Structures are given as C-alpha cells and as structure tokens.
Amino acid sequence: MLVTYxxxxxxxxxxxxxxxxxxxAVCRIIGAKVSTAGRDTGQSSAIPAWRRRIEKRIAKARALIGHRTDRLICFRSGNNRPRIVxxxxxxFAGTNVSLSQPxxxxxxxxxxxxxxxxxxxxxxxxxxxxxxxxxFNQNRLFQSDQKRLYESLE
Structure with a gap:
C-alpha cells in the first residue's frame, strides 16, 4: 500500500x-513512543520565536500588575497576610527593595x-x-504581481 502512495x-x-x-502508524501499532518535537507543526512556526517571547513577557507582566494592584490596596491598608506579602x-524580584523600607x-x-x-x-x-x-511584502508583491496586490488590498 505504501508503494502505491x-x-x-x-x-x-x-x-x-x-x-x-x-x-x-508502525510506532503506534508496536507501542513505541514517538517524539514529534522536531517535526514542523505549521502553526507554531507561523509566529516567529522572538514574537512569542515578547508576548510571553507581556503576559507575565500583565499578570504581575493584575495581582499586585488588588493586593497593593490590601497591603497599603496594613494587611500583612503571608499571601499578600x-x-x-x-x-520586587530582581530589585534591591525590601519590604521594611518606609x-x-x-x-x-x-x-x-x-x-x-x-x-x-x-x-x-x-x-x-x-x-x-x-x-515589505506589499512592495515585493507590487513588483511581481500588481493585480494580486490590489485584490488583497480590497
């Protein structure tokens, strides 16, 4: 069957x-574990690695801000529970600020x-x-196929 395909x-x-x-299919039949890490999945390669890293940084920073603003109000009012502290x-991780400062x-x-x-x-x-x-892509498309460029702009 493989030869035909x-x-x-x-x-x-x-x-x-x-x-x-x-x-x-053979690996599944014999029960062997298969790693598809090196295989190109399409979706993950569509977004550049640098952009995924920046988006991850943005998500972490937003999470920090979201948690801190609610707990900042509690901390300001004198609430010193372990979770809030x-x-x-x-x-302040990575900075030289201690909680004992006035x-x-x-x-x-x-x-x-x-x-x-x-x-x-x-x-x-x-x-x-x-x-x-x-x-850049529009300029390249303009040089090669103006009709397709104008259709894409519509």
Missing amino acids: LEASRDLCEKDSILFGAAL RTIRMA DITQKLTERIDDLKQRIAAWGKRIRRYTERSTR
Missing part, C-alpha cells in the same frame, strides 16, 4: 508526509508603572515589526 506522490514534501505517516515580594507603597506604585511602560514598549516593538513586514 509513494509512486502517486509528485513532490518531495508529499513523500515526506507519507513516510512520516507510515512510520507513525509574598505577592508584593514577587513584584516608602514601600510608593516603590510598589513605581514598579507597577514601570511594568506598564515596558508592556507598552514591547507592544510597540511588535506593532513596528508587523507594519514593516507588511510594507
């Missing part, structure tokens, strides 16, 4: 997919503002690159 396939990519499918410490609430507010500015900068970086990439 391989003879009917036209290009190397199609042959690769057929062979991979056959190997995967732990989240406040996490906000102006800790001001420092926490500054830290939240700093995180918001970083989120804005990362978002602008992604937006700038996306716009540049779109312009």
Whole structure:
C-alpha cells in the first residue's frame, strides 16, 4: 500500500508526509513512543520565536500588575497576610527593595508603572515589526504581481 502512495506522490514534501505517516502508524501499532518535537507543526512556526517571547513577557507582566494592584490596596491598608506579602515580594524580584523600607507603597506604585511602560514598549516593538513586514511584502508583491496586490488590498 505504501508503494502505491509513494509512486502517486509528485513532490518531495508529499513523500515526506507519507513516510512520516507510515512510520507513525508502525510506532503506534508496536507501542513505541514517538517524539514529534522536531517535526514542523505549521502553526507554531507561523509566529516567529522572538514574537512569542515578547508576548510571553507581556503576559507575565500583565499578570504581575493584575495581582499586585488588588493586593497593593490590601497591603497599603496594613494587611500583612503571608499571601499578600509574598505577592508584593514577587513584584520586587530582581530589585534591591525590601519590604521594611518606609516608602514601600510608593516603590510598589513605581514598579507597577514601570511594568506598564515596558508592556507598552514591547507592544510597540511588535506593532513596528508587523507594519514593516507588511510594507515589505506589499512592495515585493507590487513588483511581481500588481493585480494580486490590489485584490488583497480590497
């Protein structure tokens, strides 16, 4: 059956997919574990790695801000429960700020503002690159096929 499919396939990519499918089927039949980590899944490669890293940083910073603003209010009012103190410490991870300082609430507010500015900068970086990439692709399409460019713009 495999020979029939391989003879009917036209290009190397199609042959690769057929062979991979056959190997995967054999591994499932014999019960062997298969790692598909090196295999290109399509969706993950569509988004560049640098962009995924920046989006992950943005998500972490947003999570920090979300938790901290609620707990900042509790901390300001004198609530020193372990969970609240732990989240406040996490906000200052990597900085030389201790919770025993007298102006800790001001420092926490500054830290939240700093995180918001970083989120804005990362978002602008992604937006700038996306716009540049779109312009580049449109210029290339204009040189090769103007009709397709104008159809895509509609």
